Every structure is written in C-alpha cells, then in structure tokens.
Amino acid sequence: MQPLRMSRRVMNLAYMLTQNARRHGARPGFVWGDKSWTWREIDAQVSALAAALAARGIAKGDRILVHAKNGDEMFFSMFAAFRLGAVWVPTNFRLMPDEVSYLAQASGAKAFLCHVDFPEHAAAVKDGALEFTWSVDGKAAFGERSVADAIASHAGAVVENVAVEHDDPCWFFFTSGTTGRSKAAVLTHGQMGFVVTNHLADLTPGTTEQDASLVVAPLSHGAGVHQLMQTARGARTVLLPTEKFDINEAFRLIEAHRVSNLFTVPTILKMMVEHPAADKYDHSSLRYVIYAGAPMYREDQKAALKKLGKVIVQYFGLGEVTGNITVLPAALHDPEDGPHARIGTCGFERTGMQVSIQDDEGRELKANQSGEICVIGPAVFAGYYDNPEANAKAFRNGWFRTGDLGHMDEEGFVYITGRASDMYISGGSNIYPREIEEKILTHPGIGEVAVLGVPDATWGEVGVAVCVVREGAKAVTEAEMAAFLSPKVPRYKMPKRFFFWDALPKSGYGKVPKRMVRDELEARGLLDLDKARTG
Numbered sequence: 001m002q003p004l005r006m007s008r009r010v011m012n013l014a015y016m017l018t019q020n021a022r023r024h025g026a027r028p029g030f031v032w033g034d035k036s037w038t039w040r041e042i043d044a045q046v047s048a049l050a051a052a053l054a055a056r057g058i059a060k061g062d063r064i065l066v067h068a069k070n071g072d073e074m075f076f077s078m079f080a081a082f083r084l085g086a087v088w089v090p091t092n093f094r095l096m097p098d099e100v101s102y103l104a105q106a107s108g109a110k111a112f113l114c115h116v117d118f119p120e121h122a123a124a125v126k127d128g129a130l131e132f133t134w135s136v137d138g139k140a141a142f143g144e145r146s147v148a149d150a151i152a153s154h155a156g157a158v159v160e161n162v163a164v165e166h167d168d169p170c171w172f173f174f175t176s177g178t179t180g181r182s183k184a185a186v187l188t189h190g191q192m193g194f195v196v197t198n199h200l201a202d203l204t205p206g207t208t209e210q211d212a213s214l215v216v217a218p219l220s221h222g223a224g225v226h227q228l229m230q231t232a233r234g235a236r237t238v239l240l241p242t243e244k245f246d247i248n249e250a251f252r253l254i255e256a257h258r259v260s261n262l263f264t265v266p267t268i269l270k271m272m273v274e275h276p277a278a279d280k281y282d283h284s285s286l287r288y289v290i291y292a293g294a295p296m297y298r299e300d301q302k303a304a305l306k307k308l309g310k311v312i313v314q315y316f317g318l319g320e321v322t323g324n325i326t327v328l329p330a331a332l333h334d335p336e337d338g339p340h341a342r343i344g345t346c347g348f349e350r351t352g353m354q355v356s357i358q359d360d361e362g363r364e365l366k367a368n369q370s371g372e373i374c375v376i377g378p379a380v381f382a383g384y385y386d387n388p389e390a391n392a393k394a395f396r397n398g399w400f401r402t403g404d405l406g407h408m409d410e411e412g413f414v415y416i417t418g419r420a421s422d423m424y425i426s427g428g429s430n431i432y433p434r435e436i437e438e439k440i441l442t443h444p445g446i447g448e449v450a451v452l453g454v455p456d457a458t459w460g461e462v463g464v465a466v467c468v469v470r471e472g473a474k475a476v477t478e479a480e481m482a483a484f485l486s487p488k489v490p491r492y493k494m495p496k497r498f499f500f501w502d503a504l505p506k507s508g509y510g511k512v513p514k515r516m517v518r519d520e521l522e523a524r525g526l527l528d529l530d531k532a533r534t535g
Helices: 015-023 039-055 072-084 097-107 119-124 147-153 189-202 222-232 247-257 266-274 298-308 388-394 433-440 478-485 514-523
Strands: 028-032 035-038 063-067 087-090 111-115 132-136 169-174 184-188 212-215 236-239 261-264 288-291 312-316 326-328 345-349 354-358 371-376 399-408 414-419 424-426 429-431 446-456 460-469 497-500
Touching (some): 015 039, 015 222, 028 039, 028 072, 035 039, 039 072, 039 147, 063 097, 072 087, 072 132, 072 147, 097 119, 097 184, 111 119, 132 147, 184 189, 212 247, 222 236, 222 261, 247 266, 266 288, 266 298, 298 312, 312 345, 354 399, 424 460, 433 446, 433 478, 460 514, 478 497
Parallel strands (some): 063 111, 087 169, 212 236, 261 288, 288 312, 460 497
Antiparallel strands (some): 028 035, 326 345, 345 414, 354 371, 371 399, 399 414, 446 460
16 A cells, blocks of 8 residues: 655644634733733734744744843744744853854854844854844844834734644754754654643643743743643743742742742752742642753652642653653652652653663663663654754664663653763773762752762772752761761762762753763862862
8 A cells, every 4th residue: 555645734833822812812921020911912923023034034944043031022933933934943041152153053044033131142143044133122233123123013914824744843952962062953843733732731731721830941942842832721921030040039920920830950949949938928829840851859859749749740851852751740759758659760651652771782671671761752853953963873763862871660660870971880880870869869968969980090980979068057078978878879889089069060951961060070170089189
C-alpha cells in the first residue's frame, strides 16, 4: 500500500489568541505591574505588531531575534511571529553582546527586537541576514523605531493567522549547552500544539480562564512554554514588575491575584520556601507549583511540601523535548520518607511519550539497569537548525539521546543519576555526583552543594564538594563534613576536598551548571588539589 502524501496542516499557535478574544475578550489576559490587557486588547496588539513586521518585509519562515527582559512587548512578539508564520528566536537577556551576535548569525535572523537597556547588544548584532532593529520597552538611539511605535502605527489592523503545517518552525529554542556554543532546537507548530495539550493534561489539569499564573523566570525559555499553555486556557499571566526576582513581591502577587500555578526551577523554589514572605502572605490559591530544569534534592522537596502543601509538581525534560519526558504529580510527592515514598524519582513517562534506558550501543536495558535516558514521541523537536553534526549525535535509531544517565524501575518510574558529562571516573569506578550531593544535603547546616571530579595524579580524577552553609547556621569545617559523610558513602566516593563558598555560580535561569563551578574552581586555583589551599 502506498503511503498517503497529504498536507499536514495544523492550527497556527496564534489562533489561541483568536479564540480567547472571541470567548474571553473582556477578561484580563496579561498583567504587568499596574498595567493589564484584556484578551481582546492582546489580540489587537499582536495583530498590529504582525502588520508592522509584515510591512517591513517579515514573512513566513523569517527569523525574528528577540533580546528583551520580560514585558508585554516580549509576550506580544511571540504571538506576532507565530501569526505571520515567522520564527520566534528569543535569547536569555543576561547573555553578553558577542553571544547574542552569535545567535543572530546562527539563526539567520532578519529582524532584531532589542530591549532599550542593551545598546551594546544592538551594536554587536549588525551583520549577516539582519535587516532592521526595533527597540523594546521604549525608544532607543540604536533602533529604526520602537515596537510601541510600530504597534501604534498599525492600530486596528486585522491580520489573519498564516496557514501552517505540522513541521513548520515557530520557535528556535536555544539550548544552554554543557559545552561549546548554544544550538538552536527547532520547535514546530505541530509539535508545540501537542506540548501545550500535554502540559495541560500532565502538569496543570483543570486549568480554566478563572486561573492565574505567575511568571518568575525569563519568557525566553521554559516559562514561555508554560505561558503558552496558560494562553490555551485563557488563564491570566502575571509578571513580576521588574527583572529582579523579588520574593516578597512574588508572594504578594500570589495573594493579590489568587495565583493558582507557577513554573520555576529548584533553586528558585528553595529560595521562595525559605523566605519570610512565605508566612506573610496567603498562598492557599496555589494548586500547581511546577519545578523543572534540574533535580530537586530530597531535603528541599520536604521543606517545600511542609511550607506550601502538596502542590509541587516535577517534570523532567530538555528544551529539545520541551519538557515532555516524565512527570511526578503532586499526589506522588510524599512529605515523609518511608517505604511508599518515591524518593529520588523524576516521575513516569509523559502522556504520549516513551522512554528507553539504553547502553552505549543503543540496546535497551532491563529495569534498574543504568544507562542513557532516550525518548521518542510527538514532543521531540525537529532537530537542530543547520547543524547536521549535532543532529547525528543527538539521534540514534529514531531515539533522541538526552545525555542524562539513569534507570527505570519495574513500574516505569525514572531515576536520574546525572548528566553523562557530570560523571567522573576515580580509580576505574564511575562516580555520579548527584548521589553524593543528596547525602551531603542531609547535613542540617548545608544549603547548597555541587560535587564534581577534578584531575588527580594517582586516581585519574577525585571528587571535590563545593558547599554553601545555610543562612543562620554555624560554620562547618572540612573535617566535620568528612566525618558526617563517611558512614553514608563508600570510601571511593568520598570527596577528597570540601570547599565552603558564600554562593554557587548560577546561570540566568537559576541553575548551577557544573562548568561554571569548574571555572570558578580554576579561577580560585583549586583545580590542582596538591597546590590548593582550603577554599
């Protein structure tokens, strides 16, 4: 039988705004500080911006690079790009000018929307396919015009959602990468339609237009995906008034808007739980506090459950799979350790997705055997843009290789051991830092830790633990830490040194990349343990 060769036309993601303007037009859809926009106003603003971009030559398939802090124009730019069938290419606004210049080149961006606070970035992004730059959040000398002017000049324009097919790109999601340059993961309209549906089913079931969602992370990455699913249900998006993460203000907004869900990363959730504002404001409206992007240590999980209640939801996923690998729902977050507690798991397979634990040759391993976590399903991205070498490494026999190591138990719950790149080999034995970090964090005086391998003349590599003492706790010595850990881990897994810093280096998304910790160790002269003094 010959395969059917038909168009795979799908809904343009911007149609969600069309729906909301029709069904919930007078309801607020976006709140930022003392300003708010109804869904009808948002739809009109997006059409005006789309019309302005089209008048400037932007058409289906063109890439629009956006370097901006969170705000209304950042939010509108996403849907304006979708409406035109163009590709939204957001960056982390904390990147340096040369990094953004590289992203412009790598994406082949035709337009650049740049926040007024970043003239150096606008100056750096000026070659390649780029044709024009507009300023975001006000007028700037570097911009041809401002986004606000562009919207005002096309007020009242009605722009239809361009017809798109399943594999038409809508978003270049730049991966942070553990090494080397960021890569543009191509997300498509069809893929993201599935992702939105899956997120609603697995992460925030029952979400309606009555709900509100607080944004505490940059819209350029996971938070942007989260707000897409809120838009799909007409739920209100609430932004923090400034880019500074003000925990007191976050809890005030949760109380004021009866926020029902938010998306964050473990380090930020930990900060929120430990802040006095958690006891000052009413957060009983929260139903889903979703954390992802990195594992959450068990002690931090228990603290969050005690403070917020049984509302935390974990998902595991990479940008390339848009979060859709596993989920651990609120009901399975047990506040107490015990025989029924699912300690250390990142959950089970997401709806419509399949996980396989594979060895180095791609053979599927049995339950409780450790290997690389691989995944297939409709949420897997189309590939890296213009990067066949990276695509060849990322896929094997149709499976996307996450680069994360772990195992799956007999019931299908997945446990992450760590990144393949984080593992180190000491005396011929594979050491997975996460296991040691979990043990260290059971010490009442330690709030954060990063364990990594460093060169050693005798063993090849040995572990070092960089610890941060909890605020208000008494100082912990290296000898005390070694004595505490000694009965909890085998001798060969024991870190050779313990360093105590005021803070761990974090990325723009609140994660603690091991490469940044390694760079700081090198800067402090601590990579050579034979020469290093106590950190």
